[in-house]
Amino acid sequence: MDFVQDALFNGERFRVLTVVDNCSKICHALLAGKSLRGIDVVAELSRICLVEGRFTERIQCDNGSEFISKEMDLWLNYQLWGGGGGGGGGGAAQRGAVF
Numbered sequence: 183m184d185f186v187q188d189a190l191f192n193g194e195r196f197r198v199l200t201v202v203d204n205c206s207k208i209c210h211a212l213l214a215g216k217s218l219r220g221i222d223v224v225a226e227l228s229r230i231c232l233v234e235g236r237f238t239e240r241i242q243c244d245n246g247s248e249f250i251s252k253e254m255d256l257w258l259n260y261q262l263w264g265g266g267g268g269g270g271g272g273g274a275a276q277r278g279a280v281f
Contacts, residue, residue, distance in 0.1 A: 227241075
């Protein structure tokens with residue numbers, strides 16, 4: 183899970199959140215926007231969990247501000263210990279791993 187960044191012909195910048203399974207190389211999400219925040223990452227991960235029907239065992243990412251946000255931390259804790267959304271809990275989510 184990471185962000186890529188580019189600019190349009192007029193110089194306007196945009197970012198794309200990419201969520202790729204490291205083993206199967208399946209791309210689970212490409213979310214584009216001018217301003218993507220932690221809450222946007224959480225919403226996209228929740229959507230992926232609902233589609234897949236389960237929570238991932240590992241999430242690999244850098245320490246970008248979107249990934250170390252309060253929203254992301256709360257979401258991970260809820261998934262691990264509160265049993266939420268996509269099959270809830272049981273995984274060993276860590277910073278530094280991908281879907």
